[in-house]
Amino acid sequence: MYIPKETIDYILDRCNIQDIVKNYVPSLKLKGNNYVGLCPFHKEKTPSFTVSASKQIFYCFGCHAGGNIFSFIGKNENLDYPSSVKFVADILGIKIEDSSKDFSLIDKNIADAHRINDFAKRLYAKYLLSSSGKKAYNYLIERGVSKESIESFEIGFAPDSWEFLLNKLSSKKANLKLAEEIGLLSPNQKNSSKKHDKFRNRIIFPIMDINSKTIAFGGRIIDEGNPKYLNSPESLIFKKRNVLYGLNKAHKHIRENKRAIIVEGYLDVIGCHQAGIENVVAPLGTALSESHLKILSRYCTEIIYLFDSDSAGINASLKALSIAENVSVDVKVAQLPELDPFAYMQKYGIRDFMRIVDCAVKPVDFRIDRIFANLPKEKMMEGLLNAFKVVKDLQHESEREIYLKKTADIAGVDELSVRKDYARFSANKHLTAVSGVKPDELTKDDFKKRTFRDLAALLCNYPHLIQNAVLDYDFNSINDDFLSKLLNIMADMYKNNDKIAVNKLFDFFKDDLELEYLNRLFNSDFKVEDPNKTYSEIYLSLKLHGIDEKIDEIAKRIKNSNHDDNTYLIELDVLRREKEKILTYQHG
Numbered sequence: 001m002y003i004p005k006e007t008i009d010y011i012l013d014r015c016n017i018q019d020i021v022k023n024y025v026p027s028l029k030l031k032g033n034n035y036v037g038l039c040p041f042h043k044e045k046t047p048s049f050t051v052s053a054s055k056q057i058f059y060c061f062g063c064h065a066g067g068n069i070f071s072f073i074g075k076n077e078n079l080d081y082p083s084s085v086k087f088v089a090d091i092l093g094i095k096i097e098d099s100s101k102d103f104s105l106i107d108k109n110i111a112d113a114h115r116i117n118d119f120a121k122r123l124y125a126k127y128l129l130s131s132s133g134k135k136a137y138n139y140l141i142e143r144g145v146s147k148e149s150i151e152s153f154e155i156g157f158a159p160d161s162w163e164f165l166l167n168k169l170s171s172k173k174a175n176l177k178l179a180e181e182i183g184l185l186s187p188n189q190k191n192s193s194k195k196h197d198k199f200r201n202r203i204i205f206p207i208m209d210i211n212s213k214t215i216a217f218g219g220r221i222i223d224e225g226n227p228k229y230l231n232s233p234e235s236l237i238f239k240k241r242n243v244l245y246g247l248n249k250a251h252k253h254i255r256e257n258k259r260a261i262i263v264e265g266y267l268d269v270i271g272c273h274q275a276g277i278e279n280v281v282a283p284l285g286t287a288l289s290e291s292h293l294k295i296l297s298r299y300c301t302e303i304i305y306l307f308d309s310d311s312a313g314i315n316a317s318l319k320a321l322s323i324a325e326n327v328s329v330d331v332k333v334a335q336l337p338e339l340d341p342f343a344y345m346q347k348y349g350i351r352d353f354m355r356i357v358d359c360a361v362k363p364v365d366f367r368i369d370r371i372f373a374n375l376p377k378e379k380m381m382e383g384l385l386n387a388f389k390v391v392k393d394l395q396h397e398s399e400r401e402i403y404l405k406k407t408a409d410i411a412g413v414d415e416l417s418v419r420k421d422y423a424r425f426s427a428n429k430h431l432t433a434v435s436g437v438k439p440d441e442l443t444k445d446d447f448k449k450r451t452f453r454d455l456a457a458l459l460c461n462y463p464h465l466i467q468n469a470v471l472d473y474d475f476n477s478i479n480d481d482f483l484s485k486l487l488n489i490m491a492d493m494y495k496n497n498d499k500i501a502v503n504k505l506f507d508f509f510k511d512d513l514e515l516e517y518l519n520r521l522f523n524s525d526f527k528v529e530d531p532n533k534t535y536s537e538i539y540l541s542l543k544l545h546g547i548d549e550k551i552d553e554i555a556k557r558i559k560n561s562n563h564d565d566n567t568y569l570i571e572l573d574v575l576r577r578e579k580e581k582i583l584t585y586q587h588g
């Protein structure tokens, strides 16, 4: 369903987040400027869940959940974005006119989309078993996939043709536009009224929802070629973050075992099921999300994420797993010492494979172990700093105690000094200058990013300063995509409305990491005595930094040129004077 931006703004303008949240958080009470209560997203005895009536956002200092009213409802009611908007609108008695489509049409499209996918699935499966599919079939058999698995997972093959599926769909008078929308056909680059097959020369893994309806496809290339995996795009029937490959088969085994194992690839899921380990699923070409964990938590009490030995998505997934503290399941992590699950099992057997699964540890143990694994001595301080970041995110003081001790043990450092360093670290809002690490060890990029982050935090908390900032900075030149996007949006908002509505900012960000970043910006206990003064300080220090960069640059050029060049020297002199002037401002 499409909801126009104006409607969303209209709803946000008429909504009081605290009134709606109160229904979900009975303990919510006004305390100072904010409402505070027990968090609905994690278990706690002392309230750390906060609602800001002035900003119209919520944030939990325990589990870091946060956002505007739509995020709150989405999380509580397990709804996607448009449905949360509609939900809030219903509460407020606002009627949403869906301007683009009417509902009966959507229902019909969903049914048709499933039918088209089913048709394609059967066609691809038949092709794999035909003589023309021999090469793909042999490839699967060589990889160790059994005949039975090919059948039961309904694996298929899309031939190397632009019109194989297109012709069959046309002859069945299928809705080709819909087939394009769900990603089976692509528009022709030169003539967009013409279409062609999207999956070509690929092994096809049909992706089912929990009811075994075909909602998407994953296509793996068998020869050289890119991308290695091609997945259906998100569509009216396919939302990646809500789907796990294999769940339609795995869910009853997950329930029986009270445990789910998550692996990274389609073939790994198939390999495990084939070997009789049937409580196994995989996310679809994306990092694990909190909603994946929520879905699994309906079936089990323990989730084990098994990383490949060379996993690329390890950090993103660990992030999601740490957020998972709000989900009422035990989440653990393990990593194979070599290969991927399917290949590992074939080489070493099921028992050895399960031994690794059974040794899974909590994500925080895994993260700390990883930080110090193979860390050279001279980087120990950096290691400690990274471990502190992990420790700081923990919810409970007692946990922090345990992991500080663990950190000291692993790093081979005296526990007391680790504690002292951590105390200093956690007292410092900017999280960078721990004793032992000198600021000049930070790269210049770090300095700039950090300062722009300070600027963003200042602007978020004192929005009137944006009118200076739009004149002083080119936000596009910031070397940090998130900050650049955020500051540009704030500038636009200011230009259009003369003010910044924090709750509306949240709607520009969908990515979990970005949202978390945004939450932290708005909810840090950022307070300064004199915002204007702080603004000038930041301005001057960035200016100074810019001059230093230019001086370095020119010094380098002088060094590289063989003869003395006066123009460089003059430039250098101008810069140095400018620098002195700023320094006197700063200290004056």
Ligand SMILES: [Zn+2]
Pocket (backbone or CB within 6 Å): 039, 040, 041, 042, 049, 060, 061, 062, 063, 064, 065
């Ligand atoms: Zn919480």
